[in-house]
Amino acid sequence: FLSVTKMATDDYVGFTFFVGCMAMLAASVFFFLSMSSFDKKWRTSLLVSGLITFIAAVHYFYMRDYWAAFEESPTFFRYIDWVLTVPLMCVEFYLILKVAGAKKSLMWRLIFLSVVMLVTGYIGEAIDPANAQIWGLASGIAYFVIVYDIWLGTAKKLAVAAGGEVLKAHKALCWFVLVGWAIYPIGYMAGTPGWYDGIFGGWDLNIIYNIGDAINKIGFGLVVYNLAVQSTTSAA
Amino acid sequence: FLSVTKMATDDYVGFTFFVGCMAMLAASVFFFLSMSSFDKKWRTSLLVSGLITFIAAVHYFYMRDYWAAFEESPTFFRYIDWVLTVPLMCVEFYLILKVAGAKKSLMWRLIFLSVVMLVTGYIGEAIDPANAQIWGLASGIAYFVIVYDIWLGTAKKLAVAAGGEVLKAHKALCWFVLVGWAIYPIGYMAGTPGWYDGIFGGWDLNIIYNIGDAINKIGFGLVVYNLAVQSTTSAA
Ligand SMILES: CC1=C(/C=C/C(C)=C/C=C/C(C)=C/C=O)C(C)(C)CCC1
Ligand SMILES: CC1=C(/C=C/C(C)=C/C=C/C(C)=C/C=O)C(C)(C)CCC1
Known part of the structure; x- marks a missing residue:
């Protein structure tokens, strides 16, 4: 038997952890098992999409149970998850543009x-929250350099050179980074003290991060999936 | 539900155990699922790469939880892991050179x-730490014979005979053994008493071993993966 605990019916944070957990697991199975339906050149991209959601699924199990046990933010697991999955998303950009x-x-x-x-x-968020504003700013700068690089820099030029479905997919991923990833700084501001307290003070950081993860990890993967579908159809 | 314990936000050893654990698991899925994209002659090598990270993933689960429970070095599991994975790496050298x-x-x-x-x-490290220097020396000698054998001995001659991508991959693996594996004696010196106390005294053995494992097990596998990719592309 598993050791199941009771869940309060209004524990919305717990709810998003549960939904997130299962959604990530299902998405992983979907990406992994659809690999063989596509041309070899897309398989690695799909495999990486599946890895991103798979890694997230495992961490969501921990985070969900951590939350259920302590009603505390599982910041530790959250960042372990990100430090593995966000670089994999960067790999995804590279894989798509490799053809170009x-x-x-x-x-x-x-x-x-x-x-x-x-x-x-x-x-x-975890070590020096007294200076959360400064660390957040540093983090934000790195984020903007990424946005710049993919929207206007080298990556953009390659996507234009590739054209067609690759360009479309690249553009979709760029929107994810610009809009989808922007959800995270909102969570950060909701969870740390700073000038922004008046705006996001009462929000729950975990719900925001969980929504962000669902959109970005699964959505990102679906863009890649769609690219594989489109290029397979147009080639046929 | 899992029995999750609280993690201190500055428990960096715990952090590397967690990241290591997940990275090994993800790498295994990656190697296993990419097998089918390659020519039959590379599949066994990829399978072995996946086994190395898979065995490590399981031990990292134990080591991580051992650390979380006792804040003590899981030396026992560490060596069980190595005694299985290091010989598999030797098999990997053989598999690559079999074509030659x-x-x-x-x-x-x-x-x-x-x-x-x-x-x-x-x-x-575990049984007779009073004589750690002597045992370390004996271990180091065996290590150097391995290095000699692959860099200058029989293995090297075979790699040269094979040429092309195989030679390149062999060279990359040789560098892993010379530089990547050299991380472990540093961890050993950090964790045992000896003349080297003044140099590595304050370092944490587990962080060093964990970094070494991530580099060597996953990196090693990626070299093999890359070899498969290259030979598949150049054959096409
Ligand atoms: C800019 C910024 C942040 C950005 C985080 C991002 C962009 C995380 C993306 C995570 C993803 C995409 C995970 C999905 O797999 C932080 C660290 C919250 C700190 C505050 C400033
Ligand atoms: C030379 C030497 C050592 C070497 C250990 C090595 C080289 C371990 C390699 C492990 C790997 C590659 C694991 C990855 O899968 C010890 C035992 C620390 C003892 C001190 C001297």
Whole structure:
């Protein structure tokens, strides 16, 4: 038997942890098992999409149970999850643009920036919350450099060169980074003290992060899935 | 529900155990699921790469929870893991060089040396730490024979005979053994008493071992993966 605890019917944070957990697991099965339906060149991208949701599924199990046991933010697990999945998303950008001749250096730059973004965010949220504003700003700068790079920098040029479905997919992923990822700084502001207390003071950081994760991890993967579907159909 | 314990936000050893655990699991899924995209002759190598990270993932689960429960080095699990995975890495060398006519005797010699290296290391670390220096020296000698064998001995000659991508992959693996594996003796010196106390005294053995494992197990596997990718592309 599993050790099930009672859940309050109005524990909305717990609710989003549960839904998130199952959604991530289901998405992983979906991406993994659909791999074989596509041309070899898309399989790695789908595999990485599945890994992102799979890693998240495992951490959601922990976070859900951590929340159920202590009613406390599982910040530790949250960032472990991000530090693995966000770099994988950068790999995804690279994989998609590889057909247009993307270099590994692009991938490493994005990975480096995302790690800077997350490490400074973790320090602000968990280690030095008194200076959360400053750490958040540093993190935000790294975030903006990523946005710049994919929207206007090298990555953008490669996507234009590739054209067609790849360009469309790249653009969709860019929107995820610009709008979807912007959910996280809101969660951060809701959960740390700063000038923004008056705006996001009463919100719950975990609900915001959970919604963000569902949109970004599963949505990101679906864009890649769609790219594989479209290119397979148009080639046929 | 899982029995989750609280994690201190500054428990960096615990952090590396968690990240390591998940990274190994994700890497295993990656290697296992990418097998089918490659030519049959590379599948066994990828399978072995996946086994190495999979075995590590299981032990990281134990080590992580051991650490969380007792804040003590899980030396026992650490060496169980190594005594299984390091010989598998020796198998990997053999598998790659098989195309160039490597003999099983090469594989067995490397396996034997690696077991000597690990058994003497375990005695020094866990059973007779008073003589850690001597056991470490014995272990180090076995390590150097391995390095010699792959860099300059039989294995090297076979790699040169094979040429092309195999030679490149062999060279990359050689660098892992020379530089990546050298991380472990540093951890050993940080964790045992000896003349080297002044140098590595304050370092934490587990963080060092965890970083070493992440680099060596996953990196090693990625070299093999890359070899499969390259030979598949160039064949097409
Ligand atoms: C800018 C910024 C942040 C950005 C976090 C982001 C962008 C996280 C993205 C996570 C993803 C995409 C996970 C899904 O897999 C932090 C660290 C909250 C700190 C405050 C400033
Ligand atoms: C030389 C030496 C050691 C070497 C250990 C090594 C080289 C371990 C490699 C482990 C790997 C590669 C695991 C990854 O799967 C010990 C035993 C610490 C003892 C001190 C001297």
